[in-house]
């Protein structure tokens with residue numbers, strides 16, 4: 455049976471380091487609060503007006519292609535996962551295709567937030583298993599700092615997120631090669647608004663009442679971004695942190711066990727778990743629940759914050775660079791996030 459493997463990996467992290475103390479200067483928060491609740495010490499912010507989600511993604515992608523020894527003409531499909539795209543449309547996939555001077559290949563945008571990379575990996579894996587494509591570029595990138603509320607009102611969300619990008623090249627695997635063993639995807643929209651970026655949007659105010667979303671009662675127009683939304687500054691992400699925490703600590707372990715069970719493995723067989731870097735407390739909770747040792751879980755949220763679709767490839771890259779993921783290791787990637795969506799990928803590295 456045809457399988458896929460990771461043939462190249464690359465990341466990009468913006469230069470600008472923003473510490474918790476830097477945030478203390480613009481909002482009522484503290485280094486102590488942020489570290490205690492999230493484990494985060496610092497994060498990176500992209501350069502406004504110079505960088506974007508697609509430019510960061512393109513650098514990470516170019517590095518992944520170099521790692522795989524590929525030229526632009528070799529790439530036959532692009533998958534781009536992000537929740538902070540350059541434009542509402544078109545998606546970042548075509549911007550990356552243009553920036554890297556790829557051929558007229560398909561470019562798919564994935565909108566599954568923190569699970570975007572795992573969803574994209576699953577799609578890439580299926581395309582390679584089916585024999586449709588041979589060199590797929592999978593990118594996860596975020597420019598969160600462009601859309602966060604830097605007043606005290608937004609502090610519960612803003613302190614968590616950072617910018618960055620990561621990319622993989624996926625190719626068909628040989629019999630004895632490293633390979634993706636399986637992917638598992640889930641979603642449940644019952645709490646869709648618990649972690650959401652609602653305005654601007656085309657929801658028409660229908661989900662949670664018109665008033666809050668500033669929709670004027672007029673026959674045509676004014677439905678995407680209204681004057682009232684601007685006046686109320688009602689255009690930032692919102693998060694019910696406790697609802698997210700409660701679901702995350704159940705769904706993460708479930709989907710990790712699902713991946714292990716499906717392939718006849720047990721928790722003790724796992725060499726490395728790379729969870730989406732949502733919050734260090736969530737990662738620690740999963741580790742404890744599964745009975746994993748410290749050397750079986752990789753975390754780098756302390757340095758980069760939560761980079762959503764980019765967090766798994768950035769963490770995977772660093773784990774490989776640090777020699778913590780080695781050839782033939784059993785590696786599980788897992789995610790949980792807005793939607794809610796969650797997923798896992800089990801890889802023989």
Ligand code: ACO
Pocket residue numbers: 482483484487488491492568609610611613614649693694695696698699702731732733735736760762790791792
């Ligand atoms: N600095 C200082 N105080 C803050 C901050 C901040 N940055 N943010 C919130 N507070 C205050 C609140 O205003 C509140 O004050 P009050 O008691 O006077 O009203 C107090 O801290 C407690 O607020 P809670 O929201 O109840 O804080 P909680 O203990 O739940 O911690 C947190 C918040 C860290 C978000 C927690 O709920 C959590 O870890 N949730 C998981 C969500 C998460 O990690 N999301 C990551 C992104 S989603 C993803 O990737 C899956």
